[in-house]
Amino acid sequence: MTDTEALVVGAGPTGLTAACALRLQGVSVRVIDANEAPSRSSRANFMHARGAEVLDRLGALGDLAESAISALTITVHVAGEPVSVVRFGDVGLRTSRPALLAPQSRVEESLRERLADLGTEVEWGTRLEALHQEPDGVDASVSGGSRIRAQWVVGADGAHSTTRKLIGEPFPGTPVADTWLLADVHLDWPLEPNGSYGWLHADGVLGALPMRDPDGPGIIWRLMAYEPGLADTQLTTDEILERLRRILPERTRISDIHVHDATWSSVFRIHRRLANTYRRERVLIAGDAAHIHSPMGGQGMLTGVGDAENLAWKLALVQRGLATPDLLDTYQEERRPLAESVLRTTT
Incomplete structure:
Protein backbone atom coordinates (compact mmCIF):
# COMPACT_ATOMS: atom_id res chain seq x y z
CA MET A 1 0.00 0.00 0.00
CA THR A 2 1.12 3.55 -0.74
CA ASP A 3 0.08 6.55 1.35
CA THR A 4 1.39 8.98 -1.23
CA GLU A 5 3.38 8.97 -4.45
CA ALA A 6 5.86 11.56 -3.19
CA LEU A 7 6.87 12.53 0.33
CA VAL A 8 8.52 15.95 0.54
CA VAL A 9 10.55 16.55 3.69
CA GLY A 10 10.83 20.26 4.48
CA ALA A 11 8.43 23.15 3.88
CA GLY A 12 10.90 25.83 2.89
CA PRO A 13 11.04 27.39 -0.59
CA THR A 14 12.66 24.28 -2.12
CA GLY A 15 10.26 21.74 -0.65
CA LEU A 16 7.18 23.84 -1.35
CA THR A 17 8.27 24.45 -4.95
CA ALA A 18 8.78 20.72 -5.48
CA ALA A 19 5.40 19.94 -3.94
CA CYS A 20 3.55 22.51 -6.08
CA ALA A 21 5.28 21.34 -9.26
CA LEU A 22 4.46 17.69 -8.53
CA ARG A 23 0.82 18.45 -7.73
CA LEU A 24 0.47 20.37 -11.00
CA GLN A 25 1.51 17.16 -12.78
CA GLY A 26 -1.09 15.13 -10.88
CA VAL A 27 1.32 13.44 -8.46
CA SER A 28 -0.03 12.92 -4.94
CA VAL A 29 2.18 14.61 -2.33
CA ARG A 30 2.56 14.80 1.42
CA VAL A 31 4.74 17.55 2.88
CA ILE A 32 6.13 17.22 6.41
CA ASP A 33 8.15 19.69 8.44
CA ALA A 34 9.72 19.28 11.89
CA ASN A 35 8.83 22.85 12.90
CA GLU A 36 5.58 23.38 14.76
CA ALA A 37 4.51 26.28 12.55
CA PRO A 38 5.74 28.40 9.63
CA SER A 39 8.74 30.54 10.39
CA ARG A 40 8.28 34.30 10.60
CA SER A 41 12.01 34.99 10.29
CA SER A 42 13.90 35.07 7.01
CA ARG A 43 17.51 34.16 6.46
CA ALA A 44 17.02 34.75 2.73
CA ASN A 45 15.39 37.85 1.32
CA PHE A 46 16.35 38.03 -2.35
CA MET A 47 14.58 36.23 -5.19
CA HIS A 48 16.35 36.58 -8.52
CA ALA A 49 14.39 36.98 -11.73
CA ARG A 50 14.75 33.33 -12.73
CA GLY A 51 13.35 32.24 -9.38
CA ALA A 52 10.41 34.61 -9.74
CA GLU A 53 9.77 33.05 -13.15
CA VAL A 54 9.61 29.58 -11.55
CA LEU A 55 7.01 30.80 -9.05
CA ASP A 56 5.07 32.41 -11.90
CA ARG A 57 5.03 29.14 -13.87
CA LEU A 58 3.68 27.35 -10.82
CA GLY A 59 0.96 29.94 -10.26
CA ALA A 60 2.60 30.67 -6.89
CA LEU A 61 3.79 34.23 -7.42
CA GLY A 62 0.63 35.60 -5.81
CA ASP A 63 1.01 39.26 -4.90
CA LEU A 64 4.78 39.06 -4.40
CA ALA A 65 5.48 41.15 -7.48
CA GLU A 66 3.30 43.93 -6.09
CA SER A 67 4.22 43.67 -2.40
CA ALA A 68 7.98 43.12 -2.78
CA ILE A 69 10.52 45.79 -3.62
CA SER A 70 11.97 45.48 -7.12
CA ALA A 71 15.71 45.14 -6.54
CA LEU A 72 16.87 47.11 -9.54
CA THR A 73 20.14 48.57 -8.21
CA ILE A 74 23.12 47.72 -6.03
CA THR A 75 25.18 50.75 -4.99
CA VAL A 76 28.66 50.09 -3.60
CA HIS A 77 30.53 52.65 -1.49
CA VAL A 78 34.15 53.19 -0.49
CA ALA A 79 35.08 55.76 2.17
CA GLY A 80 31.43 56.77 2.25
CA GLU A 81 31.29 57.63 -1.46
CA PRO A 82 29.42 55.64 -4.14
CA VAL A 83 31.90 54.05 -6.54
CA SER A 84 29.65 51.76 -8.58
CA VAL A 85 25.99 51.23 -9.32
CA VAL A 86 24.74 48.04 -10.93
CA ARG A 87 21.36 48.51 -12.60
CA PHE A 88 19.82 45.16 -13.43
CA GLY A 89 17.81 46.62 -16.27
CA ASP A 90 21.03 47.71 -17.98
CA VAL A 91 22.69 44.31 -18.35
CA GLY A 92 20.50 42.92 -21.11
CA LEU A 93 18.73 40.32 -18.95
CA ARG A 94 15.73 38.97 -20.82
CA THR A 95 13.15 38.03 -18.21
CA SER A 96 9.43 38.25 -17.71
CA ARG A 97 9.88 39.01 -14.01
CA PRO A 98 12.21 41.36 -12.10
CA ALA A 99 14.32 40.36 -9.13
CA LEU A 100 12.42 40.82 -5.88
CA LEU A 101 13.48 41.87 -2.41
CA ALA A 102 11.06 39.79 -0.37
CA PRO A 103 11.48 37.95 2.94
CA GLN A 104 11.76 34.19 2.65
CA SER A 105 8.74 33.93 4.94
CA ARG A 106 6.61 35.76 2.36
CA VAL A 107 7.85 33.54 -0.46
CA GLU A 108 6.98 30.47 1.61
CA GLU A 109 3.55 31.89 2.42
CA SER A 110 2.78 32.42 -1.25
CA LEU A 111 3.90 28.87 -2.08
CA ARG A 112 1.83 27.41 0.77
CA GLU A 113 -1.26 29.21 -0.51
CA ARG A 114 -0.72 27.76 -3.97
CA LEU A 115 -0.12 24.28 -2.54
CA ALA A 116 -3.37 24.54 -0.59
CA ASP A 117 -5.17 25.47 -3.82
CA LEU A 118 -3.74 22.23 -5.25
CA GLY A 119 -5.19 20.22 -2.37
CA THR A 120 -2.19 19.72 -0.08
CA GLU A 121 -1.44 21.18 3.36
CA VAL A 122 1.87 21.08 5.22
CA GLU A 123 1.95 18.62 8.12
CA TRP A 124 3.71 20.68 10.80
CA GLY A 125 5.45 19.19 13.83
CA THR A 126 6.21 16.00 11.90
CA ARG A 127 9.86 14.99 12.07
CA LEU A 128 11.44 12.39 9.80
CA GLU A 129 13.15 9.74 11.95
CA ALA A 130 13.99 6.78 9.70
CA LEU A 131 13.91 5.62 6.08
CA HIS A 132 13.76 2.11 4.70
CA GLN A 133 14.05 1.70 0.94
CA GLU A 134 12.57 -1.17 -1.03
CA PRO A 135 12.46 -1.76 -4.80
CA ASP A 136 8.90 -0.43 -5.07
CA GLY A 137 8.87 2.34 -2.48
CA VAL A 138 10.12 3.89 0.74
CA ASP A 139 8.90 3.43 4.31
CA ALA A 140 9.37 6.61 6.33
CA SER A 141 9.07 6.63 10.11
CA VAL A 142 8.05 10.00 11.52
CA SER A 143 7.58 11.47 14.97
CA GLY A 144 4.67 10.19 17.02
CA GLY A 145 5.25 6.60 15.92
CA SER A 146 3.59 7.06 12.53
CA ARG A 147 4.78 5.65 9.23
CA ILE A 148 4.36 7.00 5.70
CA LEU A 187 15.86 52.43 11.17
CA ASP A 188 15.89 56.05 10.05
CA TRP A 189 18.61 57.20 7.66
CA PRO A 190 18.85 59.23 4.44
CA LEU A 191 18.99 56.30 1.96
CA GLU A 192 16.00 55.48 -0.21
CA PRO A 193 14.57 51.93 -0.12
CA ASN A 194 14.67 51.50 -3.90
CA GLY A 195 17.70 49.21 -4.10
CA SER A 196 20.40 47.58 -2.03
CA TYR A 197 23.63 49.10 -0.74
CA GLY A 198 27.11 47.92 0.18
CA TRP A 199 30.14 49.50 1.84
CA LEU A 200 33.73 48.28 1.50
CA HIS A 201 35.68 49.02 4.66
CA ALA A 202 38.99 47.92 6.20
CA ASP A 203 37.10 46.40 9.15
CA GLY A 204 34.76 44.42 6.90
CA VAL A 205 31.95 44.58 4.38
CA LEU A 206 28.57 46.03 5.32
CA GLY A 207 25.39 45.47 3.32
CA ALA A 208 21.83 46.81 3.56
CA LEU A 209 18.73 45.58 1.69
CA PRO A 210 15.20 47.00 2.10
CA MET A 211 12.06 44.87 2.44
CA ARG A 212 8.40 45.55 3.06
CA ASP A 213 7.60 45.20 6.74
CA PRO A 214 5.43 42.06 6.98
CA ASP A 215 3.78 43.45 10.12
CA GLY A 216 3.08 46.99 8.98
CA PRO A 217 3.09 49.52 6.17
CA GLY A 218 6.72 50.58 6.49
CA ILE A 219 10.16 49.28 5.53
CA ILE A 220 12.58 47.04 7.36
CA TRP A 221 16.24 46.80 6.44
CA ARG A 222 18.32 43.63 6.36
CA LEU A 223 21.76 44.58 7.68
CA MET A 224 24.76 42.28 7.15
CA ALA A 225 28.09 43.16 8.74
CA TYR A 226 31.29 41.12 8.60
CA GLU A 227 32.46 40.90 12.21
CA PRO A 228 35.34 38.44 12.65
CA GLY A 229 36.04 36.55 15.84
CA LEU A 230 32.50 35.72 16.95
CA ALA A 231 32.41 32.06 15.94
CA ASP A 232 31.89 30.78 19.48
CA THR A 233 30.07 33.85 20.82
CA GLN A 234 26.40 33.88 21.77
CA LEU A 235 24.94 37.37 21.34
CA THR A 236 21.51 38.58 22.31
CA THR A 237 19.47 40.77 19.98
CA ASP A 238 20.30 43.81 22.12
CA GLU A 239 24.01 43.04 21.89
CA ILE A 240 23.79 42.64 18.09
CA LEU A 241 21.94 45.97 17.83
CA GLU A 242 24.57 47.65 20.02
CA ARG A 243 27.33 46.45 17.70
CA LEU A 244 25.40 47.53 14.58
CA ARG A 245 24.76 51.01 16.01
CA ARG A 246 28.55 51.36 16.33
CA ILE A 247 29.39 49.74 12.98
CA LEU A 248 26.90 51.63 10.80
CA PRO A 249 28.32 55.18 11.12
CA GLU A 250 31.91 53.90 11.10
CA ARG A 251 31.60 51.99 7.82
CA THR A 252 29.02 54.12 5.98
CA ARG A 253 30.26 57.54 7.21
CA ILE A 254 26.60 58.50 7.64
CA SER A 255 26.15 60.20 11.00
CA ASP A 256 22.37 60.59 10.95
CA ILE A 257 21.36 56.96 11.60
CA HIS A 258 18.85 55.81 14.21
CA VAL A 259 18.37 52.04 14.67
CA HIS A 260 15.13 51.47 16.56
CA ASP A 261 14.60 47.74 16.98
CA ALA A 262 15.11 44.36 15.33
CA THR A 263 12.44 41.92 14.19
CA TRP A 264 15.08 39.18 13.78
CA SER A 265 18.82 38.83 14.35
CA SER A 266 21.53 36.22 14.10
CA VAL A 267 25.26 35.56 14.18
CA PHE A 268 26.01 33.67 10.98
CA ARG A 269 29.04 31.72 9.80
CA ILE A 270 29.42 30.96 6.11
CA HIS A 271 30.03 27.36 5.06
CA ARG A 272 30.69 25.89 1.63
CA ARG A 273 29.46 22.29 1.29
CA LEU A 274 28.29 20.09 -1.58
CA ALA A 275 26.86 16.56 -1.52
CA ASN A 276 28.57 14.06 -3.77
CA THR A 277 25.31 12.44 -4.87
CA TYR A 278 21.82 13.93 -5.14
CA ARG A 279 20.04 10.58 -5.49
CA ARG A 280 20.13 7.30 -3.59
CA GLU A 281 17.64 5.01 -5.35
CA ARG A 282 14.18 6.43 -4.48
CA VAL A 283 15.41 9.27 -2.24
CA LEU A 284 16.59 12.57 -3.71
CA ILE A 285 17.86 15.75 -2.07
CA ALA A 286 17.55 19.37 -3.20
CA GLY A 287 18.36 22.91 -2.13
CA ASP A 288 20.38 23.45 1.04
CA ALA A 289 20.19 19.72 1.75
CA ALA A 290 22.45 19.26 -1.29
CA HIS A 291 24.57 22.42 -1.27
CA ILE A 292 25.24 25.47 0.89
CA HIS A 293 27.32 28.50 0.07
CA SER A 294 27.98 32.13 0.88
CA PRO A 295 24.86 34.34 0.74
CA MET A 296 26.79 36.83 -1.40
CA GLY A 297 24.65 37.51 -4.45
CA GLY A 298 21.48 36.23 -2.79
CA GLN A 299 21.37 32.93 -4.71
CA GLY A 300 20.10 30.62 -1.96
CA MET A 301 16.38 30.63 -2.77
CA LEU A 302 17.13 30.74 -6.49
CA THR A 303 19.23 27.57 -6.52
CA GLY A 304 16.73 25.77 -4.31
CA VAL A 305 13.63 26.50 -6.38
CA GLY A 306 15.64 25.75 -9.54
CA ASP A 307 16.58 22.34 -8.15
CA ALA A 308 12.97 21.67 -7.20
CA GLU A 309 11.44 22.56 -10.56
CA ASN A 310 14.05 20.51 -12.45
CA LEU A 311 13.49 17.48 -10.24
CA ALA A 312 9.70 17.66 -10.06
CA TRP A 313 8.84 17.45 -13.76
CA LYS A 314 11.24 14.54 -14.22
CA LEU A 315 9.89 12.72 -11.19
CA ALA A 316 6.35 13.24 -12.43
CA LEU A 317 7.15 11.72 -15.85
CA VAL A 318 8.78 8.70 -14.23
CA GLN A 319 5.90 8.22 -11.80
CA ARG A 320 3.35 8.39 -14.63
CA GLY A 321 5.30 5.80 -16.64
CA LEU A 322 6.22 8.24 -19.40
CA ALA A 323 9.97 7.99 -18.74
CA THR A 324 12.33 5.45 -17.21
CA PRO A 325 13.95 6.14 -13.81
CA ASP A 326 17.20 6.92 -15.66
CA LEU A 327 15.72 10.33 -16.40
CA LEU A 328 16.18 11.17 -12.70
CA ASP A 329 19.95 10.86 -13.13
CA THR A 330 19.87 13.97 -15.33
CA TYR A 331 18.69 15.97 -12.32
CA GLN A 332 22.12 15.68 -10.71
CA GLU A 333 23.90 15.93 -14.06
CA GLU A 334 22.25 19.29 -14.74
CA ARG A 335 21.97 20.83 -11.28
CA ARG A 336 25.15 19.79 -9.47
CA PRO A 337 27.55 21.56 -11.90
CA LEU A 338 25.49 24.71 -11.43
CA ALA A 339 25.82 24.36 -7.65
CA GLU A 340 29.58 23.92 -8.06
CA SER A 341 29.68 27.17 -10.02
CA VAL A 342 27.64 29.03 -7.38
CA LEU A 343 29.86 27.73 -4.59
CA ARG A 344 32.97 28.82 -6.48
CA THR A 345 31.80 32.28 -7.51
CA THR A 346 30.17 33.22 -4.20
CA THR A 347 33.30 32.16 -2.32
Whole structure:
Protein backbone atom coordinates (compact mmCIF):
# COMPACT_ATOMS: atom_id res chain seq x y z
CA MET A 1 0.00 0.00 0.00
CA THR A 2 1.12 3.55 -0.74
CA ASP A 3 0.08 6.55 1.35
CA THR A 4 1.39 8.98 -1.23
CA GLU A 5 3.38 8.97 -4.45
CA ALA A 6 5.86 11.56 -3.19
CA LEU A 7 6.87 12.53 0.33
CA VAL A 8 8.52 15.95 0.54
CA VAL A 9 10.55 16.55 3.69
CA GLY A 10 10.83 20.26 4.48
CA ALA A 11 8.43 23.15 3.88
CA GLY A 12 10.90 25.83 2.89
CA PRO A 13 11.04 27.39 -0.59
CA THR A 14 12.66 24.28 -2.12
CA GLY A 15 10.26 21.74 -0.65
CA LEU A 16 7.18 23.84 -1.35
CA THR A 17 8.27 24.45 -4.95
CA ALA A 18 8.78 20.72 -5.48
CA ALA A 19 5.40 19.94 -3.94
CA CYS A 20 3.55 22.51 -6.08
CA ALA A 21 5.28 21.34 -9.26
CA LEU A 22 4.46 17.69 -8.53
CA ARG A 23 0.82 18.45 -7.73
CA LEU A 24 0.47 20.37 -11.00
CA GLN A 25 1.51 17.16 -12.78
CA GLY A 26 -1.09 15.13 -10.88
CA VAL A 27 1.32 13.44 -8.46
CA SER A 28 -0.03 12.92 -4.94
CA VAL A 29 2.18 14.61 -2.33
CA ARG A 30 2.56 14.80 1.42
CA VAL A 31 4.74 17.55 2.88
CA ILE A 32 6.13 17.22 6.41
CA ASP A 33 8.15 19.69 8.44
CA ALA A 34 9.72 19.28 11.89
CA ASN A 35 8.83 22.85 12.90
CA GLU A 36 5.58 23.38 14.76
CA ALA A 37 4.51 26.28 12.55
CA PRO A 38 5.74 28.40 9.63
CA SER A 39 8.74 30.54 10.39
CA ARG A 40 8.28 34.30 10.60
CA SER A 41 12.01 34.99 10.29
CA SER A 42 13.90 35.07 7.01
CA ARG A 43 17.51 34.16 6.46
CA ALA A 44 17.02 34.75 2.73
CA ASN A 45 15.39 37.85 1.32
CA PHE A 46 16.35 38.03 -2.35
CA MET A 47 14.58 36.23 -5.19
CA HIS A 48 16.35 36.58 -8.52
CA ALA A 49 14.39 36.98 -11.73
CA ARG A 50 14.75 33.33 -12.73
CA GLY A 51 13.35 32.24 -9.38
CA ALA A 52 10.41 34.61 -9.74
CA GLU A 53 9.77 33.05 -13.15
CA VAL A 54 9.61 29.58 -11.55
CA LEU A 55 7.01 30.80 -9.05
CA ASP A 56 5.07 32.41 -11.90
CA ARG A 57 5.03 29.14 -13.87
CA LEU A 58 3.68 27.35 -10.82
CA GLY A 59 0.96 29.94 -10.26
CA ALA A 60 2.60 30.67 -6.89
CA LEU A 61 3.79 34.23 -7.42
CA GLY A 62 0.63 35.60 -5.81
CA ASP A 63 1.01 39.26 -4.90
CA LEU A 64 4.78 39.06 -4.40
CA ALA A 65 5.48 41.15 -7.48
CA GLU A 66 3.30 43.93 -6.09
CA SER A 67 4.22 43.67 -2.40
CA ALA A 68 7.98 43.12 -2.78
CA ILE A 69 10.52 45.79 -3.62
CA SER A 70 11.97 45.48 -7.12
CA ALA A 71 15.71 45.14 -6.54
CA LEU A 72 16.87 47.11 -9.54
CA THR A 73 20.14 48.57 -8.21
CA ILE A 74 23.12 47.72 -6.03
CA THR A 75 25.18 50.75 -4.99
CA VAL A 76 28.66 50.09 -3.60
CA HIS A 77 30.53 52.65 -1.49
CA VAL A 78 34.15 53.19 -0.49
CA ALA A 79 35.08 55.76 2.17
CA GLY A 80 31.43 56.77 2.25
CA GLU A 81 31.29 57.63 -1.46
CA PRO A 82 29.42 55.64 -4.14
CA VAL A 83 31.90 54.05 -6.54
CA SER A 84 29.65 51.76 -8.58
CA VAL A 85 25.99 51.23 -9.32
CA VAL A 86 24.74 48.04 -10.93
CA ARG A 87 21.36 48.51 -12.60
CA PHE A 88 19.82 45.16 -13.43
CA GLY A 89 17.81 46.62 -16.27
CA ASP A 90 21.03 47.71 -17.98
CA VAL A 91 22.69 44.31 -18.35
CA GLY A 92 20.50 42.92 -21.11
CA LEU A 93 18.73 40.32 -18.95
CA ARG A 94 15.73 38.97 -20.82
CA THR A 95 13.15 38.03 -18.21
CA SER A 96 9.43 38.25 -17.71
CA ARG A 97 9.88 39.01 -14.01
CA PRO A 98 12.21 41.36 -12.10
CA ALA A 99 14.32 40.36 -9.13
CA LEU A 100 12.42 40.82 -5.88
CA LEU A 101 13.48 41.87 -2.41
CA ALA A 102 11.06 39.79 -0.37
CA PRO A 103 11.48 37.95 2.94
CA GLN A 104 11.76 34.19 2.65
CA SER A 105 8.74 33.93 4.94
CA ARG A 106 6.61 35.76 2.36
CA VAL A 107 7.85 33.54 -0.46
CA GLU A 108 6.98 30.47 1.61
CA GLU A 109 3.55 31.89 2.42
CA SER A 110 2.78 32.42 -1.25
CA LEU A 111 3.90 28.87 -2.08
CA ARG A 112 1.83 27.41 0.77
CA GLU A 113 -1.26 29.21 -0.51
CA ARG A 114 -0.72 27.76 -3.97
CA LEU A 115 -0.12 24.28 -2.54
CA ALA A 116 -3.37 24.54 -0.59
CA ASP A 117 -5.17 25.47 -3.82
CA LEU A 118 -3.74 22.23 -5.25
CA GLY A 119 -5.19 20.22 -2.37
CA THR A 120 -2.19 19.72 -0.08
CA GLU A 121 -1.44 21.18 3.36
CA VAL A 122 1.87 21.08 5.22
CA GLU A 123 1.95 18.62 8.12
CA TRP A 124 3.71 20.68 10.80
CA GLY A 125 5.45 19.19 13.83
CA THR A 126 6.21 16.00 11.90
CA ARG A 127 9.86 14.99 12.07
CA LEU A 128 11.44 12.39 9.80
CA GLU A 129 13.15 9.74 11.95
CA ALA A 130 13.99 6.78 9.70
CA LEU A 131 13.91 5.62 6.08
CA HIS A 132 13.76 2.11 4.70
CA GLN A 133 14.05 1.70 0.94
CA GLU A 134 12.57 -1.17 -1.03
CA PRO A 135 12.46 -1.76 -4.80
CA ASP A 136 8.90 -0.43 -5.07
CA GLY A 137 8.87 2.34 -2.48
CA VAL A 138 10.12 3.89 0.74
CA ASP A 139 8.90 3.43 4.31
CA ALA A 140 9.37 6.61 6.33
CA SER A 141 9.07 6.63 10.11
CA VAL A 142 8.05 10.00 11.52
CA SER A 143 7.58 11.47 14.97
CA GLY A 144 4.67 10.19 17.02
CA GLY A 145 5.25 6.60 15.92
CA SER A 146 3.59 7.06 12.53
CA ARG A 147 4.78 5.65 9.23
CA ILE A 148 4.36 7.00 5.70
CA ARG A 149 4.69 4.78 2.64
CA ALA A 150 5.80 6.71 -0.46
CA GLN A 151 7.03 5.87 -3.94
CA TRP A 152 9.62 8.65 -3.75
CA VAL A 153 11.12 10.91 -1.08
CA VAL A 154 12.40 14.42 -1.77
CA GLY A 155 14.66 15.74 1.01
CA ALA A 156 14.44 19.53 1.11
CA ASP A 157 15.12 19.84 4.82
CA GLY A 158 18.01 22.26 4.79
CA ALA A 159 21.70 22.31 5.62
CA HIS A 160 21.30 19.92 8.56
CA SER A 161 19.14 17.60 6.45
CA THR A 162 17.90 14.50 8.26
CA THR A 163 17.08 12.98 4.87
CA ARG A 164 20.67 13.31 3.68
CA LYS A 165 22.00 11.81 6.91
CA LEU A 166 19.57 8.87 6.80
CA ILE A 167 20.71 7.84 3.31
CA GLY A 168 24.34 8.10 4.41
CA GLU A 169 25.29 10.87 2.02
CA PRO A 170 28.37 12.87 3.15
CA PHE A 171 28.33 16.66 3.05
CA PRO A 172 31.99 17.59 2.52
CA GLY A 173 33.12 21.18 2.73
CA THR A 174 34.64 23.82 4.94
CA PRO A 175 33.90 27.14 6.63
CA VAL A 176 34.56 29.92 4.11
CA ALA A 177 34.70 33.04 6.22
CA ASP A 178 34.44 34.21 9.76
CA THR A 179 31.23 35.44 11.34
CA TRP A 180 28.65 37.96 10.23
CA LEU A 181 26.03 39.92 12.14
CA LEU A 182 22.59 39.76 10.53
CA ALA A 183 19.53 41.73 11.60
CA ASP A 184 16.21 42.93 10.19
CA VAL A 185 15.75 46.37 11.71
CA HIS A 186 13.59 49.45 11.70
CA LEU A 187 15.86 52.43 11.17
CA ASP A 188 15.89 56.05 10.05
CA TRP A 189 18.61 57.20 7.66
CA PRO A 190 18.85 59.23 4.44
CA LEU A 191 18.99 56.30 1.96
CA GLU A 192 16.00 55.48 -0.21
CA PRO A 193 14.57 51.93 -0.12
CA ASN A 194 14.67 51.50 -3.90
CA GLY A 195 17.70 49.21 -4.10
CA SER A 196 20.40 47.58 -2.03
CA TYR A 197 23.63 49.10 -0.74
CA GLY A 198 27.11 47.92 0.18
CA TRP A 199 30.14 49.50 1.84
CA LEU A 200 33.73 48.28 1.50
CA HIS A 201 35.68 49.02 4.66
CA ALA A 202 38.99 47.92 6.20
CA ASP A 203 37.10 46.40 9.15
CA GLY A 204 34.76 44.42 6.90
CA VAL A 205 31.95 44.58 4.38
CA LEU A 206 28.57 46.03 5.32
CA GLY A 207 25.39 45.47 3.32
CA ALA A 208 21.83 46.81 3.56
CA LEU A 209 18.73 45.58 1.69
CA PRO A 210 15.20 47.00 2.10
CA MET A 211 12.06 44.87 2.44
CA ARG A 212 8.40 45.55 3.06
CA ASP A 213 7.60 45.20 6.74
CA PRO A 214 5.43 42.06 6.98
CA ASP A 215 3.78 43.45 10.12
CA GLY A 216 3.08 46.99 8.98
CA PRO A 217 3.09 49.52 6.17
CA GLY A 218 6.72 50.58 6.49
CA ILE A 219 10.16 49.28 5.53
CA ILE A 220 12.58 47.04 7.36
CA TRP A 221 16.24 46.80 6.44
CA ARG A 222 18.32 43.63 6.36
CA LEU A 223 21.76 44.58 7.68
CA MET A 224 24.76 42.28 7.15
CA ALA A 225 28.09 43.16 8.74
CA TYR A 226 31.29 41.12 8.60
CA GLU A 227 32.46 40.90 12.21
CA PRO A 228 35.34 38.44 12.65
CA GLY A 229 36.04 36.55 15.84
CA LEU A 230 32.50 35.72 16.95
CA ALA A 231 32.41 32.06 15.94
CA ASP A 232 31.89 30.78 19.48
CA THR A 233 30.07 33.85 20.82
CA GLN A 234 26.40 33.88 21.77
CA LEU A 235 24.94 37.37 21.34
CA THR A 236 21.51 38.58 22.31
CA THR A 237 19.47 40.77 19.98
CA ASP A 238 20.30 43.81 22.12
CA GLU A 239 24.01 43.04 21.89
CA ILE A 240 23.79 42.64 18.09
CA LEU A 241 21.94 45.97 17.83
CA GLU A 242 24.57 47.65 20.02
CA ARG A 243 27.33 46.45 17.70
CA LEU A 244 25.40 47.53 14.58
CA ARG A 245 24.76 51.01 16.01
CA ARG A 246 28.55 51.36 16.33
CA ILE A 247 29.39 49.74 12.98
CA LEU A 248 26.90 51.63 10.80
CA PRO A 249 28.32 55.18 11.12
CA GLU A 250 31.91 53.90 11.10
CA ARG A 251 31.60 51.99 7.82
CA THR A 252 29.02 54.12 5.98
CA ARG A 253 30.26 57.54 7.21
CA ILE A 254 26.60 58.50 7.64
CA SER A 255 26.15 60.20 11.00
CA ASP A 256 22.37 60.59 10.95
CA ILE A 257 21.36 56.96 11.60
CA HIS A 258 18.85 55.81 14.21
CA VAL A 259 18.37 52.04 14.67
CA HIS A 260 15.13 51.47 16.56
CA ASP A 261 14.60 47.74 16.98
CA ALA A 262 15.11 44.36 15.33
CA THR A 263 12.44 41.92 14.19
CA TRP A 264 15.08 39.18 13.78
CA SER A 265 18.82 38.83 14.35
CA SER A 266 21.53 36.22 14.10
CA VAL A 267 25.26 35.56 14.18
CA PHE A 268 26.01 33.67 10.98
CA ARG A 269 29.04 31.72 9.80
CA ILE A 270 29.42 30.96 6.11
CA HIS A 271 30.03 27.36 5.06
CA ARG A 272 30.69 25.89 1.63
CA ARG A 273 29.46 22.29 1.29
CA LEU A 274 28.29 20.09 -1.58
CA ALA A 275 26.86 16.56 -1.52
CA ASN A 276 28.57 14.06 -3.77
CA THR A 277 25.31 12.44 -4.87
CA TYR A 278 21.82 13.93 -5.14
CA ARG A 279 20.04 10.58 -5.49
CA ARG A 280 20.13 7.30 -3.59
CA GLU A 281 17.64 5.01 -5.35
CA ARG A 282 14.18 6.43 -4.48
CA VAL A 283 15.41 9.27 -2.24
CA LEU A 284 16.59 12.57 -3.71
CA ILE A 285 17.86 15.75 -2.07
CA ALA A 286 17.55 19.37 -3.20
CA GLY A 287 18.36 22.91 -2.13
CA ASP A 288 20.38 23.45 1.04
CA ALA A 289 20.19 19.72 1.75
CA ALA A 290 22.45 19.26 -1.29
CA HIS A 291 24.57 22.42 -1.27
CA ILE A 292 25.24 25.47 0.89
CA HIS A 293 27.32 28.50 0.07
CA SER A 294 27.98 32.13 0.88
CA PRO A 295 24.86 34.34 0.74
CA MET A 296 26.79 36.83 -1.40
CA GLY A 297 24.65 37.51 -4.45
CA GLY A 298 21.48 36.23 -2.79
CA GLN A 299 21.37 32.93 -4.71
CA GLY A 300 20.10 30.62 -1.96
CA MET A 301 16.38 30.63 -2.77
CA LEU A 302 17.13 30.74 -6.49
CA THR A 303 19.23 27.57 -6.52
CA GLY A 304 16.73 25.77 -4.31
CA VAL A 305 13.63 26.50 -6.38
CA GLY A 306 15.64 25.75 -9.54
CA ASP A 307 16.58 22.34 -8.15
CA ALA A 308 12.97 21.67 -7.20
CA GLU A 309 11.44 22.56 -10.56
CA ASN A 310 14.05 20.51 -12.45
CA LEU A 311 13.49 17.48 -10.24
CA ALA A 312 9.70 17.66 -10.06
CA TRP A 313 8.84 17.45 -13.76
CA LYS A 314 11.24 14.54 -14.22
CA LEU A 315 9.89 12.72 -11.19
CA ALA A 316 6.35 13.24 -12.43
CA LEU A 317 7.15 11.72 -15.85
CA VAL A 318 8.78 8.70 -14.23
CA GLN A 319 5.90 8.22 -11.80
CA ARG A 320 3.35 8.39 -14.63
CA GLY A 321 5.30 5.80 -16.64
CA LEU A 322 6.22 8.24 -19.40
CA ALA A 323 9.97 7.99 -18.74
CA THR A 324 12.33 5.45 -17.21
CA PRO A 325 13.95 6.14 -13.81
CA ASP A 326 17.20 6.92 -15.66
CA LEU A 327 15.72 10.33 -16.40
CA LEU A 328 16.18 11.17 -12.70
CA ASP A 329 19.95 10.86 -13.13
CA THR A 330 19.87 13.97 -15.33
CA TYR A 331 18.69 15.97 -12.32
CA GLN A 332 22.12 15.68 -10.71
CA GLU A 333 23.90 15.93 -14.06
CA GLU A 334 22.25 19.29 -14.74
CA ARG A 335 21.97 20.83 -11.28
CA ARG A 336 25.15 19.79 -9.47
CA PRO A 337 27.55 21.56 -11.90
CA LEU A 338 25.49 24.71 -11.43
CA ALA A 339 25.82 24.36 -7.65
CA GLU A 340 29.58 23.92 -8.06
CA SER A 341 29.68 27.17 -10.02
CA VAL A 342 27.64 29.03 -7.38
CA LEU A 343 29.86 27.73 -4.59
CA ARG A 344 32.97 28.82 -6.48
CA THR A 345 31.80 32.28 -7.51
CA THR A 346 30.17 33.22 -4.20
CA THR A 347 33.30 32.16 -2.32
